[in-house]
Amino acid sequence: MTDKTIAQSVESERIVPHIDTSSLPLTKEEGLMLYEDMVLGRLFEDKCAEMYYRGRMFGFVHLYNGQEAVSTGVIRAMRRDEDYVSSTYRDHVHALSAGVPAREVMAELFGKATGCSKGRGGSMHMFSAEHRLLGGYAFVAEGIPVATGAAFQSKYRREMMNDPNADQVTACFFGDGASNNGQFFECLNMAALWKLPILYVVENNKWAIGMAHDRATSQPEIYKKASVFNMTGVEVDGMDVLAVRKVALEAVERARAGEGPTLIEALTYRFRGHSLADPDELRAAQEKEFWFSRDPIKRLAKDLEARGLATAAELEAIDAKVQAEIDDAVEFAENSPEPDPSELRRYIFAED
Amino acid sequence: MAETLFFNALREATDEEMARDETVFVLGEDVGQYGGSYKVTKGLYEKYGELRVLDTPIAENSFSGMAVGAAMTGLRPIIEGMNMGFLLLAFNQIANNAGMLRYTSGGNFKIPVVIRGPGGVGRQLGAEHSQRLEAYFHAVPGLKIVACSTPYNAKGLLKAAIRDENPVLFFEHVLLYNLKEQLPDHEYICALDKAELVRPGSDVTILTYSRMRHHCIQAMKLIEKDGLGYDPEIIDLISLKPFDMEAIAASVRKTHKVIIVEECMKTGGIAAELSALINEQLFDELDAPVMRLSSQDIPTPYNGMLEHLTIIQPPQIVEAVKNLMTLQV
Numbered sequence: 001m002t003d004k005t006i007a008q009s010v011e012s013e014r015i016v017p018h019i020d021t022s023s024l025p026l027t028k029e030e031g032l033m034l035y036e037d038m039v040l041g042r043l044f045e046d047k048c049a050e051m052y053y054r055g056r057m058f059g060f061v062h063l064y065n066g067q068e069a070v071s072t073g074v075i076r077a078m079r080r081d082e083d084y085v086s087s088t089y090r091d092h093v094h095a096l097s098a099g100v101p102a103r104e105v106m107a108e109l110f111g112k113a114t115g116c117s118k119g120r121g122g123s124m125h126m127f128s129a130e131h132r133l134l135g136g137y138a139f140v141a142e143g144i145p146v147a148t149g150a151a152f153q154s155k156y157r158r159e160m161m162n163d164p165n166a167d168q169v170t171a172c173f174f175g176d177g178a179s180n181n182g183q184f185f186e187c188l189n190m191a192a193l194w195k196l197p198i199l200y201v202v203e204n205n206k207w208a209i210g211m212a213h214d215r216a217t218s219q220p221e222i223y224k225k226a227s228v229f230n231m232t233g234v235e236v237d238g239m240d241v242l243a244v245r246k247v248a249l250e251a252v253e254r255a256r257a258g259e260g261p262t263l264i265e266a267l268t269y270r271f272r273g274h275s276l277a278d279p280d281e282l283r284a285a286q287e288k289e290f291w292f293s294r295d296p297i298k299r300l301a302k303d304l305e306a307r308g309l310a311t312a313a314e315l316e317a318i319d320a321k322v323q324a325e326i327d328d329a330v331e332f333a334e335n336s337p338e339p340d341p342s343e344l345r346r347y348i349f350a351e352d
Numbered sequence: 353m354a355e356t357l358f359f360n361a362l363r364e365a366t367d368e369e370m371a372r373d374e375t376v377f378v379l380g381e382d383v384g385q386y387g388g389s390y391k392v393t394k395g396l397y398e399k400y401g402e403l404r405v406l407d408t409p410i411a412e413n414s415f416s417g418m419a420v421g422a423a424m425t426g427l428r429p430i431i432e433g434m435n436m437g438f439l440l441l442a443f444n445q446i447a448n449n450a451g452m453l454r455y456t457s458g459g460n461f462k463i464p465v466v467i468r469g470p471g472g473v474g475r476q477l478g479a480e481h482s483q484r485l486e487a488y489f490h491a492v493p494g495l496k497i498v499a500c501s502t503p504y505n506a507k508g509l510l511k512a513a514i515r516d517e518n519p520v521l522f523f524e525h526v527l528l529y530n531l532k533e534q535l536p537d538h539e540y541i542c543a544l545d546k547a548e549l550v551r552p553g554s555d556v557t558i559l560t561y562s563r564m565r566h567h568c569i570q571a572m573k574l575i576e577k578d579g580l581g582y583d584p585e586i587i588d589l590i591s592l593k594p595f596d597m598e599a600i601a602a603s604v605r606k607t608h609k610v611i612i613v614e615e616c617m618k619t620g621g622i623a624a625e626l627s628a629l630i631n632e633q634l635f636d637e638l639d640a641p642v643m644r645l646s647s648q649d650i651p652t653p654y655n656g657m658l659e660h661l662t663i664i665q666p667p668q669i670v671e672a673v674k675n676l677m678t679l680q681v
Contacts, residue, residue: 086421115458116460117456117457117458118458118459119458120455120456120458121456121457125456127457127458127460127461128460129457129461134421134424134425134461135456135457135460135461137449139448142417142444142445142448144414144417145413145417145418145420146417146418146420146421146424148414148418148421149417149418149419149420149421149423149425149429150421150424151421152418152422153421153422153425153426155403156377156404156422156427159403160374160401160403160404161374182414183413186409186411187414189409189411190408190409190411190414190418347454347455347457347459348454348493349494350454350462350464350517350518351517352459
């Protein structure tokens, strides 16, 4: 890439409309919860990179660094263990935000019997029925129909089975690459048609492996694609957790009220390559620098201090606490047993 | 007893299970207001409402994935493939999601979904509407594959499939919907994993399924008419995955000769897998190599004469029995 095109790629960054979050109610407890959730995501992924390069985990490992504000902003605006979450191959942090213990996610990455998918799933297939995590789906866009089905189920229970408690909402995460896939359009159509309680959350990190978003779509502003389905579509700064939270709270409220789905396009960036096997040669250094400077965790720290909700010392204490949690997760994973070879064929059928 | 058409037997099964369990619902193309292309869901939309008999847009991969999501969260969907061939568009959802997800999730989720509809070669419907997907899906782990063949077993098997906790691919045949049979007035269920003895015999074991069961019966009539004196045992496999190897072995131990009659193509077909299993497990019982009578390895042609030549016809089954019986062993 020449210097000129690099400069252009930075200058051509989409201008995200400023969402005023000053009116967003935020208690100290909530603010620290958001911060802790994001730090957990960041430090967990950093540890994954370390463990991968040390030969403790294998396969394709896709890290979420940089995108934490999206997972935290959406999932922590939902009801834990009640609402549903579906994810992609980049699923570790969604699992953590949904409440799957770091121990179980790390153990899954180590392929251990104590992993949330019993060592059968791996990095791209985190599942937890207990925490309503519908799973990591490794093929691009294939989780969208499944999540749509979970949302249909909520409506079905409420309307056909007269269950007044069936007001669960589903959050369906996927990337910009998936937004060019047929399942995206088919499901937006059905969800809008039937007013399903679902949030379609596009994490637009600009790159589908090496395919720049602008090279893959005739309309890069993904949120606009909601309009043809008569669905609400919003764009939000995916590096600002409070903005994401504000948008998510509104979407969740609409969904619970039976007003149907929302397409949320969060503009974000992955701080690492597509996977740990990606040489990451196509993204310009200046583009990366631009987005590194917008680190969502630093941003929240600043916001919390500005609101007088946290001191630097308090945040450092959270960092230390989370690091201890992750160290404990690694220890747990290392000391956990391998799956029992006699159970190789277990879990194929429901009766197993 | 009441004389019941095949499609009505399927409709009764669906109706009974929907009445019994409010988590059971049907989704697919034209299943609701239209009543289903083969009338299997006729009247159910009026009875159960639009959410329980859900007319979907023509989006096979997405509505199939949706059914998986609904099943993971506690409902019991029945997907109707308007034509089973259309479900090639949902191969990923059927293989990766319905079939493999329980395992991949380490047992976190179960997926009680039935995927049913008409398969097989009809009358000059052309290649795309004349598919035998049972062979394509055979290798997918986690799926049960069933083929019904009579109004009686269609009803009993569909009820069992709906109650099963696992994904069941349920094949009907486009040319069998108007078969009639006296069905019991009382409720009954058929086991999903049991083969059905169609005709006891002692000379040769004929293993078949779906519409080919009726071709085998026709062949038997020809054998009787021509006074050939052969006494084949005809077994309807019913369960294509897993095979009922117990019933198959019992018959092979009696006859020591096997003919498999199928409608799917020979290469990678149901008979290919079954003959391999018989060779592995029952080699010492065999007096002759397992014979396969399968469709030609070609896209089903439109022309009626060519289509007729593509699939096995009763005289070929008679010929195979004759050849096997006159073989010097």
